[in-house]
Amino acid sequence: MLPESTVNRILELGLSRGAEFAEVFCEESDSSNVELLDRKIDSINNGNSFGVGVRLLLGDNAYYGYSSDASEEALLELTENLAHSLKEGRPGHLHYPEKKPVTDRHPVSIDPSSVPKTERLDLLRQIDAIAREHGDAVRQVRASISEKKRNVLICNSEGLWVEDSRQYSRLGISTIAEKDSGPQAAAESPGVLGGYEFFQGLDVKTLAGNTAASAIRMAEAGYIDGGMMPVVLGNGFGGVIFHEACGHPLETEAIRKNASPFTGKIGEAVAQPLLTAIDDGTMANRWGSLNVDDEGHPPQRTVLIENGILKSYLSDRIGAGQVGVARTGSARRESYKFAPVSRMRNTYIDRGPHSMEEMIASVDFGLYAKKMGGGSVDPATGEFNFAVQEGYAIRKGKIAEPVRGATLIGKGFEVLPLISMIGDDLELAAGMCGASSGWVPTTVGQPTIKIDRILVGGR
Amino acid sequence: MDSQQAIDYVLALARENHLRDVDLLLGREESMTVRVLNGRVEKVDQSTDLGLGIRVVSEGRTGLAYTERLEQTAIEKAVLAARENALLLDPTEVVLNTEIPDVPAPGTLNLFEPELESLAFDDLAAFALEMESTAKKSDKRVTAVPYASVGKSRGSYRVVSTRGMDYTQEQNSVGAYCGALLEENGLRKTGSHHWSARVWDPGQSGKLGRKAVELGAAVLGAEKIAGAAMPIVLDEYCAPQLLGMYLGAFYAEAAQKGQSRLKGRLGEQIAKPELTLTDDPHRKGAQGSRYLDPEGTPTQPLNLIEEGRFTNFLYHVESARKEGRASTGHAGRGFSGGISTRTHNVVLATGAHSLDELCAIPERCLLVTDLEGAAGCNPLSGDISIGVQGFLVEGGKRVHPVDSVTIAGNFFELLKQIEARGNIYQPNLTSTFIPALLVEGLVVSS
Numbered sequence: 001m002l003p004e005s006t007v008n009r010i011l012e013l014g015l016s017r018g019a020e021f022a023e024v025f026c027e028e029s030d031s032s033n034v035e036l037l038d039r040k041i042d043s044i045n046n047g048n049s050f051g052v053g054v055r056l057l058l059g060d061n062a063y064y065g066y067s068s069d070a071s072e073e074a075l076l077e078l079t080e081n082l083a084h085s086l087k088e089g090r091p092g093h094l095h096y097p098e099k100k101p102v103t104d105r106h107p108v109s110i111d112p113s114s115v116p117k118t119e120r121l122d123l124l125r126q127i128d129a130i131a132r133e134h135g136d137a138v139r140q141v142r143a144s145i146s147e148k149k150r151n152v153l154i155c156n157s158e159g160l161w162v163e164d165s166r167q168y169s170r171l172g173i174s175t176i177a178e179k180d181s182g183p184q185a186a187a188e189s190p191g192v193l194g195g196y197e198f199f200q201g202l203d204v205k206t207l208a209g210n211t212a213a214s215a216i217r218m219a220e221a222g223y224i225d226g227g228m229m230p231v232v233l234g235n236g237f238g239g240v241i242f243h244e245a246c247g248h249p250l251e252t253e254a255i256r257k258n259a260s261p262f263t264g265k266i267g268e269a270v271a272q273p274l275l276t277a278i279d280d281g282t283m284a285n286r287w288g289s290l291n292v293d294d295e296g297h298p299p300q301r302t303v304l305i306e307n308g309i310l311k312s313y314l315s316d317r318i319g320a321g322q323v324g325v326a327r328t329g330s331a332r333r334e335s336y337k338f339a340p341v342s343r344m345r346n347t348y349i350d351r352g353p354h355s356m357e358e359m360i361a362s363v364d365f366g367l368y369a370k371k372m373g374g375g376s377v378d379p380a381t382g383e384f385n386f387a388v389q390e391g392y393a394i395r396k397g398k399i400a401e402p403v404r405g406a407t408l409i410g411k412g413f414e415v416l417p418l419i420s421m422i423g424d425d426l427e428l429a430a431g432m433c434g435a436s437s438g439w440v441p442t443t444v445g446q447p448t449i450k451i452d453r454i455l456v457g458g459r
Numbered sequence: 460m461d462s463q464q465a466i467d468y469v470l471a472l473a474r475e476n477h478l479r480d481v482d483l484l485l486g487r488e489e490s491m492t493v494r495v496l497n498g499r500v501e502k503v504d505q506s507t508d509l510g511l512g513i514r515v516v517s518e519g520r521t522g523l524a525y526t527e528r529l530e531q532t533a534i535e536k537a538v539l540a541a542r543e544n545a546l547l548l549d550p551t552e553v554v555l556n557t558e559i560p561d562v563p564a565p566g567t568l569n570l571f572e573p574e575l576e577s578l579a580f581d582d583l584a585a586f587a588l589e590m591e592s593t594a595k596k597s598d599k600r601v602t603a604v605p606y607a608s609v610g611k612s613r614g615s616y617r618v619v620s621t622r623g624m625d626y627t628q629e630q631n632s633v634g635a636y637c638g639a640l641l642e643e644n645g646l647r648k649t650g651s652h653h654w655s656a657r658v659w660d661p662g663q664s665g666k667l668g669r670k671a672v673e674l675g676a677a678v679l680g681a682e683k684i685a686g687a688a689m690p691i692v693l694d695e696y697c698a699p700q701l702l703g704m705y706l707g708a709f710y711a712e713a714a715q716k717g718q719s720r721l722k723g724r725l726g727e728q729i730a731k732p733e734l735t736l737t738d739d740p741h742r743k744g745a746q747g748s749r750y751l752d753p754e755g756t757p758t759q760p761l762n763l764i765e766e767g768r769f770t771n772f773l774y775h776v777e778s779a780r781k782e783g784r785a786s787t788g789h790a791g792r793g794f795s796g797g798i799s800t801r802t803h804n805v806v807l808a809t810g811a812h813s814l815d816e817l818c819a820i821p822e823r824c825l826l827v828t829d830l831e832g833a834a835g836c837n838p839l840s841g842d843i844s845i846g847v848q849g850f851l852v853e854g855g856k857r858v859h860p861v862d863s864v865t866i867a868g869n870f871f872e873l874l875k876q877i878e879a880r881g882n883i884y885q886p887n888l889t890s891t892f893i894p895a896l897l898v899e900g901l902v903v904s905s
Contacts, residue, residue, distance in 0.1 A: 038716045040551075043797050044544035045523040048533055060496075065505035068527045078505070085503045085580050117547055140717040176717060182840045183720065226686060226865060226904025257496060259605035259640055261647065337506060376832030380605060380640045381647045383862075385832035385846040407835035407844040407865055457835060457844045457865025457904045 001153045001163070002026045002052065004097075006072045010054055011094055011157045013079045018089025019056035019063075021317075022079075023156040025294065026052045026070070027336040031148040034117065036124035038140065044117070051336040056082050058089045060322055064339035097161035102292055106285045108167045108195035112147050115196045120145045123199060127208045131175045134212035137219060139183065140176040143208075145169075145199065146191075150335075154296035162296045168287070168441060169198045170430065173208055177215035181222070184404060186214035186371070186389060191430035191441065194285040214371065214390045217402045224393065224403035226458030230366035231408065231451045232359045232394065236427035237372050239444035242277065243347050243433070244377040245384040245412025250304055250312075251330070251342040252319025253436065259380040261413040262310060270310045271416045274352050277305040279314055281329055281345035287430035288346040288443040290329070295340055299329035304347075316342040334438025341437045348445030352422020359421045359450040361397040367406060367456050368392040368399050375408075382412035407457035415451060423447035462487070465511055465529040466619050472538045473515075473621050480516035480555045481538075482620035484753060485509075486794040492610030493583040495591050500584050504610075512794035515541040516555055520548040525795045552780035553798075555622045560757045562626075562750035569744045570630035572657040575611055578633065583609045586635065586664045593668030594639045598676050606638030606651065607668075616753075616794075624755040630746075632657055632888055635664070637671040643679050650675020655888040657744065674828070677850075681862035683905040684851050690821040691866055691901045692852070694814060695881055697827050699891035701843070703805070704836050705870040709763050710789075710800040711772035715781055720841055720871055721769060729769045730874035736764040738773070740788070740803035747803040747890030751788075758788035758803060764874070773800055806892040810880025817881055817897045819855030825903055826850045826857070827866065841870035843901070868901040876900040 007024050014022030031047040052075055053066040063082040067074055127143040150166040170191030176183050188207045192198045233241065249260035262270065271277075281290045281299025290299040295317050303311050313323060316331035319342045331340035360368065368391065375386030388406040392399045428445035460468065462485055473481040487509050494502040511534065512525040522545030524537040591607040615629040634655035641648050652671040654663050693701060713719035721729070730736075740758035742748055752758055754776050762770050774782075775790035775798055791801030818826050827849040835844035844867045850857040868876075881895030 040549035041547065042549075043521075043523065044547055045525070045795075045797065046537070046540040046544065047524065047795055048526040048528060048537065050526075050528045050533075061499060061501055063503045065503075067507050068509050068529075069507070081505060082503065085500065085584075117543075121547060176839065178717075183717075185837075185839055223867075226867065226902070228905070254605075257605035258603040337508065339502070339504065374834040376834060378649050378831070380603075380638070380649045383831060383846070385834060387834035387837075387844070404840075405835070405837075405842045405844050405867060407846065407867075409831070409846040409863065409865055455863055455865070455905065457846065457867055459844075459867045459902045459904075 001028060001151065002070060006075060007155045008096055009072065010075055010079050013076055014056045014083060015092040015094050015157055017083030018086045018091065019058055019083065020089065020092050021057040021157055023055040024052065025336055026153040027150060029148055029150040029335065033144060033146050034120050034124065035142065035144040036128055037142045039128060041121055041124065049335060053336040053339070054079050054082060055339055056086065058086055060318065062318060062339060066336050092157070094157050095159035097155040097159055099161045102162050102164050105282060105291055106193045106289055110196040112167070112169065112196045123204065127173055127204050130205055130208040131212040134209065134216060137177045137179055137216050138175060138212050139178045142174040144172040146172065154294065156296065160296045162292050164291050166193060167195050169194055169196065171199065171202060173211050175211040175215045177212065177219040179219040181219065184215050184218035186211045186218065189430060191287045192285050193287055193289050218390060218404050221402035221404040223405045224367065224391065224456060224458035226456050228453050228455050230363045231454050231456065232363065232366065232368045233449050233451060234370040235423065235425045235446055235448045237429040237444060238369065239348055239429070239446035240372050240375060240431065241384065241386055241408065242349055242446060243344060243442065243444040244375050245382060246416055247279070247344045247347045248377055248379045249382055249412060250314055252313050252315040252323045252325065253341045254379040255313055256319050256322040261382045265310050268310055269308050270413065271305055271308040271419060273308040274422050275305060275308050275419055276303070276350040277348065278303055278350055279344055279347040283346050286346045286428065286443050287441045288344065290345060293329045293331040294333045295331040297327050297329045297331060299345060302328045314342045314344060316340055332437060332440045334440055338437040343435060343437060343440055344433060344442050346428065346443035348426065348428060349422065349447065349449065351424050351426045351447050354421040354423050356423050356425065356448045359423065359448060360394055360399055362421065362450065363394045364396060366394045368394050369406065369408065377412065384412060385409055405458055409455040409457055415454060418452045419449050420452050421450035423449065460529050462529070465534060468531060468534055469513060469538060470621060472535060476542065478515055478542060480621060482514050482555060482618060482624065484512040484792055484794045485617045488612060488614040490610055490612035491580065491583065492608055493580065493587050494608040495587040498588065498592065503580065510794035513537050513541045514797065515545045516553050517545045519550045519553055520545045521551060521553050521797065522548060523797050551777055553777045555620055556624065556755040557622045559623050559755060562757055565628040565750060568748045570748060572631060575631050575633055575657065575659060576613065578611050578659060583611065586661055589664040590635060590637050590668040593665040594637055594672050597669045597672045598641065600641045600643050600676065600679065601639050601672055602642045603640045604637065605640060606636060609635040618753050620755065626751045626755065628749055633659055635667055637667045639671045639675050641672065641675040641679055646679060648675045648679050653887065657888070678848050678860040678862060681848060681860035683863045684861050684903065686904045688900065688902050690824040691898045692817050692824055692826045693896045693898065694826065694828050695883060695885045695895045697830050698896045699885065699889065699893040700830055702893055703891045704833055705838050705841060706802050706805060707838050709773055711774045711778040712800050714772060715778060718839060724769055727769050728767050729871065730764050730767040731877060732767040734764055734767050734874065734877060735762060735808060737762050737806045738802050738804065739806050742804045745804040745890055746888050749803060752790040753792040754786065754790040754798060756786040756788040756790065761787055773802065775800055804890045804892060807894065809882050809884065809894045812879055812881055814881055814895050815855065817879055817895055818852045820879055820897055823853045825861060826852050843868045843870060864903050864905040866901045866903055872900065873898055
């Protein structure tokens with residue numbers, strides 16, 4: 001992707017100007033998006049992205065720049081500009097990079113480029129038809145296939161030279177249904193780190209049917225009366241709350257700035273003993289998995305919380321150094337346009353001993369949040385806010401009427417100890433996570449869980 | 460190859476492949492951001508983004524492709540991919556504009572300030588360090604200033620078509636953000652504030668640091684209040700943020716595709732008669748200003764709501780032709796995507812009241828100064844359900860800060876519930892000019 005001589009000159013220049021560490025990240029990605037909307041193939045787009053990022057480190061300071069002009073002249077000028085900001089530092093010793101093979105844990109069985117585009121169009125039309133079979137209440141269907149192949153080269157002044165290829169495949173379905181009380185949408189968006197075989201193996205009848213049925217139920221629903229109440233949180237994408245409210249504050253990017261309620265809490269009880277949470281970058285073909293992280297470090301299975309005790313943070317090079325922990329292979333970035341920071345990969349709450357029936361039966365009045373929508377968090381304070389995509393009231397231990405417009409509000413470190421029951425129905429779901437190093441594919445997940453009390457926003 | 464060579468090459472490929480209708484968007488952005496932590500420059504980001512988006516229109520079908528490599532092979536691959544994609548697409552109503560209107564020079568929109576270009580790393584670093592230092596010194600409850608950054612950016616886009624269009628627009632800005640963490644009696648709050656402008660003002664560094672801490676300190680010790688329907692005042696930062704989420708309802712494309720609750724309601728009274736909402740693409744210095752949209756349609760000020768009546772949907776060429784009418788010049792486009800609809804600068808006229816006066820109108824109200832995420836806001840249904848922070852106000856006096864509450868309602872009902880407006884807009888660069896609002900009928904949950 002980039003001549004060895006160019007890489008070496010960039011690293012030489014960075015170190016000669018006083019950097020302790022220099023890194024080159026080169027990326028070429030090809031993406032393809034096909035979208036159906038309003039019964040028509042609405043958009044087909046192909047993209048090619050290419051560029052080189054250069055990072056210089058001196059102590060705790062990072063200097064990052066990138067350019068889509070990969071000529072040696074342009075990259076040396078970029079490095080020189082970055083080095084201009086280094087006010088101190090002494091020339092360091094360069095270990096010239098040596099090529100190191102990467103084990104591919106995430107095989108691609110069917111190369112997407114070998115499949116005609118028309119096959120994708122047929123799949124999208126099939127999804128549209130399935131969703132519309134659910135009746136006239138279905139007003140609109142949007143379906144899309146997104147594929148992206150990222151080829152990356154990561155080299156650094158400590159002798160690293162690794163190349164990795166990452167093929168992402170994702171389906172999106174969003175169905176809008178409308179009844180007397182207005183329209184509601186429901187969505188599914190599974191994805192893998194893998195090839196076209198993913199689309200061939202999908203049960204689109206269930207996926208498309210679920211979005212239609214869910215949108216219709218929500219379009220018929222009334223509003224929930226808000227307030228503090230117990231919530232049974234559905235499996236799969238329900239894990240987005242743990243991701244946002246606990247996962248982000250466990251990244252060393254927040255810990256190192258003393259901007260996390262979990263700072264200094266390793267070894268302390270942060271949840272009830274039945275809760276174990278894991279962030280695993282090694283799971284085969286999972287959406288958030290990696291062969292190497294974006295600093296070229298191997299990923300690992302990191303136990304974050306074990307039986308309620310905080311065990312580990314998620315770290316990158318800078319975070320590990322500043323916080324004083326080992327690197328977990330969690331350095332990630334959206335593309336060459338971002339410097340890497342510690343990010344989640346496949347994050348989930350592990351299985352527990354309870355059944356969903358037990359959890360529902362334990363609630364006199366509360367909310368069953370079957371499917372969550374998006375949300376956000378302030379990592380410094382742990383304050384979060386999430387939308388419930390599909391919700392039901394729980395009355396006297398039974399799931400009752402569907403409810404719309406619910407939002408869950410709280411503070412992650414306060415809610416975590418309130419998880420009192422955990423099911424055995426663990427499911428994972430694909431999502432995109434946005435933070436300072438851009439949008440990266442991450443998996444969230446959990447079994448069904450019960451939170452004893454949480455603020456539900458409604459009307 | 461340079462930008463001009465890349466453009467010439469696309470046009471040559473179009474001729475060679477007998478593609479009569481091709482347009483392209485060349486986007487370029489350069490930025491430098493300096494972040495500081497604990498009295499030292501911690502991170503410097505320098506970037507140059509460049510991308511070429513190509514659209515091929517063939518018998519109404521549009522195919523898209525883009526590349527960030529301005530090299531012959533990559534450009535040729537993109538043109539051919541766009542052509543192939545056009546053949547696969549279902550038919551649309553898209554045509555390229557063949558009449559290229561004469562519009563004023565984009566420079567007269569005051570979106571580019573040459574003086575900002577001379578700002579160097581040292582200027583930005585000094586600003587950020589002063590901002591962080593002021594924030595730390597201004598209150599002993601500050602435990603960290605995790606977010607202190609300042610940056611400058613310069614961006615341009617050029618749209619060229621085989622039908623003779625060639626339009627370039629350029630803008631630049633500087634901006635800074637300060638987020639401070641405060642702690643008292645085990646309670647933590649973040650206070651943050653930002654500034655953006657086209658005039659470099661080093662004096663803002665101290666003001667921004669102090670303001671961020673003041674905002675955090677003001678909500679330390681926040682309490683819940685009992686849930687109830689009560690008047691809400693959205694300050695001049697929160698009002699544009701909240702209302703801005705629902706503007707997609709005014710897009711004709713959304714109505715045509717069953718994604719707008721305003722479908723079929725043109726001419727209806729949807730807001731109070733005092734309310735007129737305008738889209739003004741020619742507002743000097745505003746972020747969304749432009750004379751031509753990316754399809755080459757001249758822009759013009761347009762009322763979306765006039766004295767409470769819903770008067771206009773926003774159109775681009777395709778959505779307009781579906782209804783046999785002309786585009787209103789509301790196409791949007793980036794180099795990596797296709798044509799979409801966008802507003803330029805949405806303007807709701809200011810009213811007569813200061814923020815304090817607005818809060819004093821009802822006997823008791825919740826003043827909202829911070830919105831927590833947007834996940835509970837559904838642009839499709841208009842549902843609003845969002846966590847907020849702010850102050851309980853009684854008799855015009857702030858009684859105590861409030862958190863752990865949500866406000867809920869519906870955008871389409873809210874338009875009829877705006878009782879009074881503030882007399883200023885928030886001062887930063889923006890494309891949403893909406894003052895503080897006093898709103899009745901929203902529900903507070905806690």
